[in-house]
Amino acid sequence: MTDVLEVQDVVVEYRVGEQRVRAVDGVTISVRSGEILGVIGESGCGKSSLARAIVGLNDIAAGQILFSGQSVAFGRGQRPRSLRPLQMVFQDPSASLNYRRRVGSQLADGIKANRPMGRVETSAEVLRLLEVVGLPYSFADRYPHQLSGGQRQRVAIARTLASAPDFIVADEPISGLDASAQASIAGLFRRLADQHGIGIIFISHDLAVVRELADRIAVMYLGQLVEIGQSEQVGLAPEHPYSQALLGAVPLPDGSGELPTELAGEVPNPANPPGGCRFHPRCPVVESLCATTPMKLTAATSTGHLVRCIHVSEIYPRRSA
Numbered sequence: 001m002t003d004v005l006e007v008q009d010v011v012v013e014y015r016v017g018e019q020r021v022r023a024v025d026g027v028t029i030s031v032r033s034g035e036i037l038g039v040i041g042e043s044g045c046g047k048s049s050l051a052r053a054i055v056g057l058n059d060i061a062a063g064q065i066l067f068s069g070q071s072v073a074f075g076r077g078q079r080p081r082s083l084r085p086l087q088m089v090f091q092d093p094s095a096s097l098n099y100r101r102r103v104g105s106q107l108a109d110g111i112k113a114n115r116p117m118g119r120v121e122t123s124a125e126v127l128r129l130l131e132v133v134g135l136p137y138s139f140a141d142r143y144p145h146q147l148s149g150g151q152r153q154r155v156a157i158a159r160t161l162a163s164a165p166d167f168i169v170a171d172e173p174i175s176g177l178d179a180s181a182q183a184s185i186a187g188l189f190r191r192l193a194d195q196h197g198i199g200i201i202f203i204s205h206d207l208a209v210v211r212e213l214a215d216r217i218a219v220m221y222l223g224q225l226v227e228i229g230q231s232e233q234v235g236l237a238p239e240h241p242y243s244q245a246l247l248g249a250v251p252l253p254d255g256s257g258e259l260p261t262e263l264a265g266e267v268p269n270p271a272n273p274p275g276g277c278r279f280h281p282r283c284p285v286v287e288s289l290c291a292t293t294p295m296k297l298t299a300a301t302s303t304g305h306l307v308r309c310i311h312v313s314e315i316y317p318r319r320s321a
Contacts, residue, residue, distance in 0.1 A: 004067065004068055004166055005030065005054070005201075006030045006065070007027060009026050009063040010027050010053060010060050011025060011060060011061040012046070012061065014049075016271060021270050021271045022273075023270060024060075024223050025046075026062075027223075027224070028225075029218055031167070031201060033198075034193050036190065036216075037201050037215070037216050037218060038211070038231070039202070040204055040205060040206070040210050040217060040246065041219060041246075042205060043205065044267045044270065045220040045221050046222070047205075048171050048203065050220070051169045051201065052171075054072065055087070056074055056075060056079060056086075057074070059074035060074070067083060068085075084163050084165075085167065086167050087167070089156055089157055089160050090156070091173060091175060093144075093156040094144070094152060097156060099143060100143075102140065102141055102143055103130075103143070104140030107129055107140070107155075107162050108123075111126065111129075127140065129161055133158045133188060135151065135154050139151070149176060150185060153181070154188070157173075161192075165198060167199040167200070167201075168192070168199075168200050169201045170201065172204060172205070173185060175204065175206075189213065207235060208250045216230055216234075217230075217235055219240065219243045221242050221279055222267060222268060222270060225297060226279065226297075226308045226309070227242075227305070228297070229300075234305065241285055241309065242279045245261070245263040248261040249261060265281065275291060275294075276289075276291045276293050276294060276295070277293070277294075277295045277308070277310065293310065296308065300312040
């Protein structure tokens with residue numbers, strides 16, 4: 001299975017006053033058709049900036065983004081037809097739906113823009129899309145304000161599917177939903193990957209959801225990837241101290257009564273990131289070398305997946321006993 005999306009050493013910067021803030025700092029990832037890559041991290045780690053850059057909504061300061069071999073570039077006009085199979089699902093469906101128009105007409109717009117067809121064929125396709133996302137046909141005549149949050153998100157996903165996408169970037173698509181709706185929408189993304197072969201980047205701050213949904217997990221901290229590997233490795237036995245802290249914050253329904261462990265400290269100002277390992281001011285196993293030595297993603301000795309940490313790499317001096 002070939003890579004449908006390639007992100008190569010991408011940098012995203014913003015100007016804040018007189019400063020240049022690097023929100024994404026040299027991220028490299030690839031995703032195959034039918035694969036879900038989960039991207040997790042706290043707020044402010046650069047997940048959404050990366051997502052918007054991948055679909056061409058943010059400009060990049062360096063690096064390259066390739067979709068099916070074609071470069072994805074930032075632009076304010078109509079995107080090229082060849083890039084329309086690269087789509088995005090936003091966190092808030094309320095902001096992406098027109099509340100003055102019925103659901104069916106909004107889905108029809110996406111269908112006509114991508115695949116011009118007659119009225120009868122368009123109506124049939126609208127009903128098919130509603131079925132794919134688990135909504136009854138009657139919803140075509142409803143307005144967005146008549147739907148629940150989870151139903152609106154399903155409509156937003158259906159509108160994305162109207163463009164016949166090969167790849168979807170989903171930016172926190174379930175964070176505003178209740179637990180039942182979260183599980184249902186997450187299952188929908190899994191089916192889209194398995195049954196339709198759509199590649200997906202699923203962005204979230206919730207490791208518990210992502211490890212059940214994704215094939216691989218990438219962990220971001222302060223603009224950089226700190227760990228990436230198979231879900232069973234990163235989601236259950238992570239190597240990086242930050243990934244371990246995210247795992248420790250996941251509640252366990254084991255009846256023990258123990259509360260999750262909260263990660264100490266706050267994410268530093270991305271305009272002035274710490275030197276060396278960016279996580280070192282909050283790291284429970286920090287060493288003096290961590291504050292001065294920039295870390296690279298290298299293969300962990302135990303699992304082979306990539307980790308940006310002195311304690312799991314052989315290219316840095318080993319920590320003292």
